[in-house]
Amino acid sequence: MTTKLTGAGRLAGVIGWPVTHSRSPLLHGYWLERYGIDGAYVPLAAERDFEGVVRGLRAAGFRGANVTKPWKEAAFALCDVVETSARRIGAINTLVFDERGVVGSNTDGFGFLAGLGEAGIAVSGQRALVLGAGGGSRAVCHALDEAGAHVTVTNRSRRRAEQVAENLPGIAVIDWERRSQAIGNCDLLVNTTSLGMAGSEPLDIDLSRGRATLCVSDIVYVPLETPLLRQARQSGYKTVDGVAMLLHQARPGFKAWFGVDPSVDDTLRSLVLATLGR
Numbered sequence: 571m572t573t574k575l576t577g578a579g580r581l582a583g584v585i586g587w588p589v590t591h592s593r594s595p596l597l598h599g600y601w602l603e604r605y606g607i608d609g610a611y612v613p614l615a616a617e618r619d620f621e622g623v624v625r626g627l628r629a630a631g632f633r634g635a636n637v638t639k640p641w642k643e644a645a646f647a648l649c650d651v652v653e654t655s656a657r658r659i660g661a662i663n664t665l666v667f668d669e670r671g672v673v674g675s676n677t678d679g680f681g682f683l684a685g686l687g688e689a690g691i692a693v694s695g696q697r698a699l700v701l702g703a704g705g706g707s708r709a710v711c712h713a714l715d716e717a718g719a720h721v722t723v724t725n726r727s728r729r730r731a732e733q734v735a736e737n738l739p740g741i742a743v744i745d746w747e748r749r750s751q752a753i754g755n756c757d758l759l760v761n762t763t764s765l766g767m768a769g770s771e772p773l774d775i776d777l778s779r780g781r782a783t784l785c786v787s788d789i790v791y792v793p794l795e796t797p798l799l800r801q802a803r804q805s806g807y808k809t810v811d812g813v814a815m816l817l818h819q820a821r822p823g824f825k826a827w828f829g830v831d832p833s834v835d836d837t838l839r840s841l842v843l844a845t846l847g848r
């Protein structure tokens with residue numbers, strides 16, 4: 571609960587179905603408290619009529635909302651402005667209501683890069699190998715490409731990797747079977763497959779060809795240290811876990827709705843880790 575909420579308070583929330591699993595209310599609630607902002611951020615369970623929900627929120631004076639499953643693609647239809655990030659990634663996770671109307675963007679790529687930045691990893695000019703071709707991969711590939719990295723993507727089904735590259739010219743595709751071999755030629759390895767996630771099989775990859783300066787990042791965050799990250803750490807490589815992306819992706823929305831670019835601190839990280847059973 572925020573310490574301060576008046577009739578002039580700024581309002582935002584997260585629209586999804588189900589929405590109970592969303593950590594966004596925790597993140598934004600923490601920042602509202604920390605910065606003493608007159609505002610609130612609420613979970614908005616919307617099983618149907620997404621358009622009606624958005625219309626209602628605008629009429630009620632909300633500043634915008636996060637969008638989660640199953641509405642990330644449907645959001646395109648009702649946006650007056652779609653930012654490049656969302657168009658290139660093919661999904662919208664943040665809506666801002668302003669004088670332009672409904673503005674849709676995707677902040678996952680920002681979150682991923684900010685997580686690397688926090689760990690002191692610069693990506694411009696670096697060679698990145700991205701494993702996977704789902705929604706997470708599109709966000710990571712877009713962000714790396716825009717930040718000036720040379721990106722290669724590989725996926726079990728090559729067709730899906732080619733679809734990622736079609737949307738992001740300049741990205742190379744290699745066969746899934748070549749993933750271990752390709753590590754010798756890269757500075758940054760990013761897992762965006764669901765392999766290694768609790769309950770799924772681990773990613774089968776040989777890191778021994780990596781150079782001493784290799785950085786390994788996994789966007790899977792349950793468990794926090796995936797088998798890939800453990801293997802990388804034991805091999806002496808720098809690692810970046812998936813929680814960094816999860817936390818930082820919330821910053822642009824908070825800034826747009828509440829007027830402060832919030833910082834990701836240890837307390838927030840601990841709060842979120844506690845929800846992951848850590």
Ligand SMILES: NC(=O)c1ccc[n+]([C@@H]2O[C@H](COP(=O)([O-])OP(=O)(O)OC[C@H]3O[C@@H](n4cnc5c(N)ncnc54)[C@H](OP(=O)(O)O)[C@@H]3O)[C@@H](O)[C@H]2O)c1
Pocket residue numbers: 678681701702703704705706707725726727730762763764765767789790791812813815816817819
């Ligand atoms: N840290 C964050 O903020 C953040 C953000 C987004 C996602 N994530 C995490 O990233 C993971 C992927 O999410 P997503 O939304 O991108 O999922 P998705 O769209 O369902 O994509 C899943 C990916 O995993 C691959 N895959 C699944 N099983 C495989 C197997 N047995 N062998 C090889 N490849 C396999 C798929 O390959 P095929 O195409 O061949 O099926 C596909 O590339 C999830 O754990 C999610 O929680 C984290």
